[in-house]
Structure formats: structure tokens, C-alpha cells
Amino acid sequence: MEGHAPVLLEECLRLLSAEQGGDFLDATFGGGGHSRALLEAHPQVRLCALDRDPEAAERAKALAAEFGDRFEFYSANFSSLDTLTGTVKDRNFRGLLFDLGVSSFQLDQAERGFSFRMDAPLDMRMDTNSGMTAADFLETAREDELILAIREYGEEVRWKRVVRAIISARGTGRLQRTAVFAELIRDAIGPAAKHSRIHPATLSFQGVRIAVNNELLAITDALPVAFNKLEKGGVLAVISFHSLEDRIVKRFFNRMSGRPEHGRDSTSVMERNPVAELLTRKAIVPSPSEIARNPRSRSAKLRAIRKL
Numbered sequence: 001m002e003g004h005a006p007v008l009l010e011e012c013l014r015l016l017s018a019e020q021g022g023d024f025l026d027a028t029f030g031g032g033g034h035s036r037a038l039l040e041a042h043p044q045v046r047l048c049a050l051d052r053d054p055e056a057a058e059r060a061k062a063l064a065a066e067f068g069d070r071f072e073f074y075s076a077n078f079s080s081l082d083t084l085t086g087t088v089k090d091r092n093f094r095g096l097l098f099d100l101g102v103s104s105f106q107l108d109q110a111e112r113g114f115s116f117r118m119d120a121p122l123d124m125r126m127d128t129n130s131g132m133t134a135a136d137f138l139e140t141a142r143e144d145e146l147i148l149a150i151r152e153y154g155e156e157v158r159w160k161r162v163v164r165a166i167i168s169a170r171g172t173g174r175l176q177r178t179a180v181f182a183e184l185i186r187d188a189i190g191p192a193a194k195h196s197r198i199h200p201a202t203l204s205f206q207g208v209r210i211a212v213n214n215e216l217l218a219i220t221d222a223l224p225v226a227f228n229k230l231e232k233g234g235v236l237a238v239i240s241f242h243s244l245e246d247r248i249v250k251r252f253f254n255r256m257s258g259r260p261e262h263g264r265d266s267t268s269v270m271e272r273n274p275v276a277e278l279l280t281r282k283a284i285v286p287s288p289s290e291i292a293r294n295p296r297s298r299s300a301k302l303r304a305i306r307k308l
């Protein structure tokens with residue numbers, strides 16, 4: 001199994017500008033690529049890291065051994081940032097980084113059930129200690145929840161066929177394993193699947209993953225708390241991989257930096273008194289050479305604000 005290549009690493013380091021050291025927080029430790037780079041590049045940096053995946057906690061032990069009390073790891077969902085105890089509660093940070101979505105460790109390990117390319121139980125939970133597996137979600141979700149997952153989160157244009165196929169497969173065992181579920185989607189989409197550049201199950205798998213892990217709610221809840229935990233002059237940077245995620249980040253950053261919201265003509269308090277400076281007018285995206293080296297980076301978008 002290969003590791004996870006940190007995305008937009010140089011760009012993140014530049015935006016977080018940690019040269020003078022201080023306290024930083026990596027809200028999505030994953031394989032620790034961004035955490036390690038910050039700790040190695042800047043000896044005065046102290047870093048707290050979080051991840052909801054118990055396997056990330058295992059990987060974090062190597063950094064704890066290497067960097068001693070400069071590094072601290074929390075097994076937690078970043079949506080509960082405001083309830084964490086210890087260092088995270090006591091400190092404000094010079095920089096916080098969110099690198100959203102799943103890691104290559106999660107995608108490439110068949111038994112995690114994220115990939116339709118490897119047969120395994122349909123799990124897809126980032127936190128394997130809690131919550132409902134994807135199989136249980138598909139067996140029990142209401143129709144409107146399935147539509148939200150497949151049409152909104154997955155952006156699957158043939159969502160009606162997929163949702164209908166899921167409902168009629170309930171109780172037959174066809175919603176239990178990745179490979180059979182991928183076949184079910186391919187059959188539901190029918191001949192149109194032949195002309196697609198991507199595997200016909202790609203979008204539905206993405207949608208189910210986002211639903212099972214409540215990914216959009218977690219980021220919506222976490223951004224204001226993260227902003228509160230910034231020191232004055234500190235930077236909040238977010239890498240997203242999905243247009244709905246990016247929209248949440250963009251709107252929050254625009255609001256904090258006093259940019260008028262699209263379609264609204266009255267001036268809000270925040271527009272008159274911005275509390276942040278937008279550091280990325282347009283999202284930063286990976287260079288062609290990064291995409292060539294790491295195709296999984298292709299949909300990444302990096303945005304950042306500085307607290308005033």
C-alpha cells in the first residue's frame with residue numbers, strides 16, 4: 001500500500017507562513033504529510049493534529065516519537081473542535097489547516113469499503129468505531145435521504161434510476177459489498193454508462209460516502225469554531241475536493257472578509273466591518289505537474305483567510 005501524497009503542500013506552507021513558529025492545528029491529519037512538513041520546515045512550530053480515523057491515530061505515533069512535545073494528536077471529529085479538552089481548548093492558533101475528503105490510505109485499503117475497484121464489505125466510514133456503514137445506510141435510509149446522497153452529493157444525473165435500483169435491491173444482499181453495489185449502479189444507469197469517461201459507480205460512491213460521514217455538516221459546523229480559535233493575524237486554510245464543499249468554504253470566507261453575498265443588495269454588519277482578509281481571491285489549484293505526479297489532486301481547491 002502506498003502512502004498519501006500531501007496536496008498543494010508548498011502553497012499551504014506559503015499561506016500558513018509559519019516562519020516565526022507558534023501554535024498550529026492540522027484538523028485532518030491523514031498520513032501526516034502537511035503536519036510533518038510544517039514541523040520539519042519550522043523548528044519553532046508546535047502542532048496539534050486531529051483525525052476521526054482510528055488508523056490515523058496509529059500513524060500519528062511516529063510523529064509523536066520524532067517531534068516529542070512539539071506534536072500532539074487527538075482522535076476526534078473536527079466538528080467537535082469546540083468540545084475538545086487539553087491543549088486545543090487552552091490555545092489559539094497562528095494557523096489552522098483543513099484538507100478535506102478521504103486519504104489514499106482509506107481509498108487504497110479494500111476492507112475500508114471506499115473503492116468500487118476492490119471487493120469488500122460496503123463500509124465507507126472514516127471513523128470505524130461509530131456511525132452507520134454504507135450498507136446499513138443503503139438498506140435503511142428514507143427515499144429523500146437517498147436522493148440527497150445520489151443527486152446532490154454525488155451529482156449523478158441519472159439519480160432516479162440509481163435510487164430506484166437501491167430501493168428495489170433492499171433485503172437481497174446486493175447492497176452489502178462494493179463490487180456487487182458497483183454492478184447494480186452500472187446496470188441501473190444502463191447503456192449511457194458505456195459513453196462515460198469515468199466508472200459509472202464513481203459519482204454514486206462519492207455521494208454515499210459524503211452522506212455516511214456527514215461531511216458537509218461537519219465542515220459547516222467546524223469553520224466558525226476554527227475561525228474563533230485563530231489568533232489575530234492567524235490564517236485559516238482549507239483544501240476541498242468537491243464543489244459543494246468548496247461552496248461552503250467560499251461563502252464563509254466571503255462573509256468573514258466582507259465581500260457581498262451573491263444576489264443580496266442590503267449591506268450586512270460583516271460587510272461594513274470585515275473580520276478577515278481574503279488571501280485567495282480565486283481558489284489555488286494544483287499545477288499540471290502536480291496533477292501529473294498525483295492525479296488524485298486534480299479537483300483540489302485551496303482557499304485561505306487571515307483574521308484581522
Ligand SMILES: C[S@@+](CC[C@H](N)C(=O)[O-])C[C@H]1O[C@@H](n2cnc3c(N)ncnc32)[C@H](O)[C@@H]1O
Nearest residue numbers: 006028030031032033034051052053077078099
Ligand atoms: C485528504 S486526507 C488528509 C491528508 C493529510 N493532509 C496528509 O497530508 O496526509 C483527509 C483526512 O481527514 C480526515 N477527516 C475527514 N473528515 C474529518 C472530520 N470531520 N474530522 C476529523 N477528521 C476528518 C479523514 O479521516 C482523512 O484522514
